[in-house]
Amino acid sequence: MPKVVNAGELANYKASAVLTKVDVDGKVLENAEFKVIDAEGKTVIEKLVSNEAGEVTAPELAPGTYQFVETKAPTGYILNTEPVEFTIEAEQAAMPKVVNASEFVNYKGSAVLTKVDVDGKVLENAEFKVINAEGKTVIEKLVSNEAGEVTAPELAPGTYQFVETKAPTGYVLNTDTV
Numbered sequence: 001m002p003k004v005v006n007a008g009e010l011a012n013y014k015a016s017a018v019l020t021k022v023d024v025d026g027k028v029l030e031n032a033e034f035k036v037i038d039a040e041g042k043t044v045i046e047k048l049v050s051n052e053a054g055e056v057t058a059p060e061l062a063p064g065t066y067q068f069v070e071t072k073a074p075t076g077y078i079l080n081t082e083p084v085e086f087t088i089e090a091e092q093a094a095m096p097k098v099v100n101a102s103e104f105v106n107y108k109g110s111a112v113l114t115k116v117d118v119d120g121k122v123l124e125n126a127e128f129k130v131i132n133a134e135g136k137t138v139i140e141k142l143v144s145n146e147a148g149e150v151t152a153p154e155l156a157p158g159t160y161q162f163v164e165t166k167a168p169t170g171y172v173l174n175t176d177t178v
Helices: 090-094
Strands: 015-023 033-038 043-049 055-061 064-072 084-088 098-106 109-114 127-132 137-143 149-155 160-166
Touching (some): 015 064, 033 055, 043 055, 043 064, 064 098, 109 160, 137 149, 137 160
Parallel strands (some): 015 098
Antiparallel strands (some): 015 055, 109 149, 127 137, 127 160
């Protein structure tokens, strides 16, 4: 009679992918929310949130090509709409493996105002502050350059106003907000 030999068990695993969420300076960002879509654009995992180390982990993925898509930016940052593609190779299903899907950067916004006189001539050395929707000053002492440009960097999403605090030499202070 044929004898049955127990050759053991052969396990198959699914792989996972990790994305690290950072700002432009490389600081890790928590509470960014992602989904993972497959090659056909179908959502396979939703509501993945970056942890305190900035890591977003997509577990239990079969071999194939996927993309991380940010659905909610961390507080104070602008949504990054660029998807990050990664691939789980067939060989990675034979043992637990983590695919590093790279770093994913969030930026803050900036605003530029061009200071001109009534004839459209650009004006240098006008000084501004930026206030938020509650009227609180968030940036001070922004000065227009030789091209008349005033740049407010590193702004979180929201509504702001430029307020002129010092007119260029020879001009009257403009009290209108922009």
